[in-house]
Amino acid sequence: MRPLCSAAVRRGDGDARVTDVDVVVVGAGLSGLTAARDLDAAGLSVLVTEARDRVGGRTLNATVAGVNVDLGGTFIGPGQDRVGALAAELGCATHPTRTAGDNLAFWNGRVRRYSGTIPRVSPVTLADVERVRLQLERIMRRVPLGRPWDAPDAAELDAQTVASWLEKARATAGARSLVGVITKTAWGCEPNEISLLHFTHYLHACGGLNPMVDTEGGAQQDHFPEGAQQLSVRLADKLGEKVLLGAPTTRIEWSEDGATVTAGDTIINCRNVIVSVPPALRGRITFAPLLPMLHDVLPQRWPQGVISNVYVAYETPFWRAAGLSGQVVSDAAPIYGTFDTGPSDDGPGVLLGFVGGSYARDFATLPPAERKLRALSAFATFFGAAALNPIDYIEQQWGQEPWSGGGPTSAVPPGAWTSYGRALAAPVGPIHWAGSETADKWPGYLDGAVSAGERAAREIRTRVQGVSA
Ligand SMILES: Cc1cc2nc3c(=O)[nH]c(=O)nc-3n(C[C@H](O)[C@H](O)[C@H](O)COP(=O)(O)OP(=O)(O)OC[C@H]3O[C@@H](n4cnc5c(N)ncnc54)[C@H](O)[C@@H]3O)c2cc1C
Numbered sequence: 001m002r003p004l005c006s007a008a009v010r011r012g013d014g015d016a017r018v019t020d021v022d023v024v025v026v027g028a029g030l031s032g033l034t035a036a037r038d039l040d041a042a043g044l045s046v047l048v049t050e051a052r053d054r055v056g057g058r059t060l061n062a063t064v065a066g067v068n069v070d071l072g073g074t075f076i077g078p079g080q081d082r083v084g085a086l087a088a089e090l091g092c093a094t095h096p097t098r099t100a101g102d103n104l105a106f107w108n109g110r111v112r113r114y115s116g117t118i119p120r121v122s123p124v125t126l127a128d129v130e131r132v133r134l135q136l137e138r139i140m141r142r143v144p145l146g147r148p149w150d151a152p153d154a155a156e157l158d159a160q161t162v163a164s165w166l167e168k169a170r171a172t173a174g175a176r177s178l179v180g181v182i183t184k185t186a187w188g189c190e191p192n193e194i195s196l197l198h199f200t201h202y203l204h205a206c207g208g209l210n211p212m213v214d215t216e217g218g219a220q221q222d223h224f225p226e227g228a229q230q231l232s233v234r235l236a237d238k239l240g241e242k243v244l245l246g247a248p249t250t251r252i253e254w255s256e257d258g259a260t261v262t263a264g265d266t267i268i269n270c271r272n273v274i275v276s277v278p279p280a281l282r283g284r285i286t287f288a289p290l291l292p293m294l295h296d297v298l299p300q301r302w303p304q305g306v307i308s309n310v311y312v313a314y315e316t317p318f319w320r321a322a323g324l325s326g327q328v329v330s331d332a333a334p335i336y337g338t339f340d341t342g343p344s345d346d347g348p349g350v351l352l353g354f355v356g357g358s359y360a361r362d363f364a365t366l367p368p369a370e371r372k373l374r375a376l377s378a379f380a381t382f383f384g385a386a387a388l389n390p391i392d393y394i395e396q397q398w399g400q401e402p403w404s405g406g407g408p409t410s411a412v413p414p415g416a417w418t419s420y421g422r423a424l425a426a427p428v429g430p431i432h433w434a435g436s437e438t439a440d441k442w443p444g445y446l447d448g449a450v451s452a453g454e455r456a457a458r459e460i461r462t463r464v465q466g467v468s469a
């Protein structure tokens with residue numbers, strides 16, 4: 001089919017600008033921009049409407065003491081082929097995350113050194129964590145990728161939280177705390193907030209617990225020295241005027257033949273729409289007519305977690321001289337996990353810390369000076385008094401970002417997948433769904449954002465150009 005017309009925005013009679021394109025993509029995060037890139041390359045006219053005045057969504061570059069850092073999505077690892085291929089194509093280099101030296105665990109009020117991923121807090125806890133991991137991975141193999149509701153015991157898995165399952169499995173307090181650190185940092189929630197079906201589906205989509213939590217050989221293996229937002233910035237640069245910033249989509253009127261999208265003061269007539277915002281934020285868009293019931297209610301049942309991250313910079317990475325990697329796992333608020341993302345032994349030294357779950361909700365309400373004090377105190381508990389003298393400090397509260405609604409990803413509660421999951425990625429007439437959370441592999445990650453964008457673009461090409469999906 002011929003493209004409807006060029007994507008160039010033109011002025012209408014009144015204040016509103018009216019334009020026609022083949023496809024409107026709502027959201028200029030990595031997923032939406034990947035979809036737009038593919039459709040543009042396939043000869044379809046596209047317009048990306050973005051609420052913020054920047055691209056990249058949950059990726060955001062910043063500097064601390066002059067060093068590039070990521071305030072959002074940061075790491076990539078083996079098996080994340082789609083984002084790896086995109087990074088290579090766009091010339092976005094990656095760098096191994098620093099692992100040299102011992103890790104630290106702050107556990108039951110004591111700091112201990114260890115090597116590897118799982119902190120050796122006690123032999124009993126270690127053995128129990130392994131037992132729990134094996135049980136969870138046995139369950140995950142029953143949960144089909146992209147169709148968790150088809151698991152033979154889906155209803156049972158979706159009727160319990162991770163916390164209630166741990167209790168039933170008689171997990172030790174140590175194993176429960178460790179799973180708690182994982183839910184706080186991976187989903188921004190507590191174990192009693194997400195369903196076991198969601199947890200095990202996610203594990204399956206990542207290839208298991210170790211690929212998800214490991215640094216070497218796992219999802220934290222590499223990062224982008226120029227920042228992960230560069231992926232979106234470079235995609236947007238190629239799309240040029242086809243990306244409209246500061247234009248929140250508020251209304252989508254649709255029929256089987258097409259849609260009219262209202263984005264800021266621009267009204268766009270199009271043949272198809274891809275909505276790439278986090279599932280919870282779909283509910284802020286008025287769809288006329290109303291979406292089918294499952295699609296309409298889903299945003300209420302797909303909440304984002306809450307996470308904040310902090311970066312502290314020092315003259316030098318003094319912990320390296322003490323034989324430490326800069327990685328910490330902690331069972332106590334405010335900082336549950338840290339990484340060393342500094343450039344070299346000469347300095348500046350840079351530590352990233354994650355504040356997730358229920359404490360992140362409290363943390364966000366504290367005055368900025370108090371937040372900084374608490375974060376520095378935690379770093380000092382881990383690395384000693386030298387951590388109280390930073391040369392720079394920055395932080396990001398994802399729970400207070402209106403166009404993210406939290407982060408890092410959706411913390412899906414019991415009952416949601418089995419009741420509404422079928423509507424997560426299923427198109428409705430001309431409306432298709434992208435966004436990392438709709439991916440079958442690595443959902444909630446940069447890789448999932450890319451593969452979901454690619455899948456949504458394929459769906460549209462099948463519909464419009466008859467290309468096989
Ligand atoms: C603190 C943190 C750490 C993370 N760490 C990692 C990591 O190490 N590795 C990893 O792989 N992933 C990580 N992630 C997750 C990763 O960043 C996301 O999965 C990914 O960036 C999501 O991309 P997306 O395009 O699907 O969604 P988003 O990035 O959320 O993009 C959606 C876009 O839609 C826009 N939007 C929303 N509503 C509207 C509207 N009504 N109209 C128009 N535009 C709208 C938003 O402004 C945004 O630009 C992390 C995330 C956070 C927050």
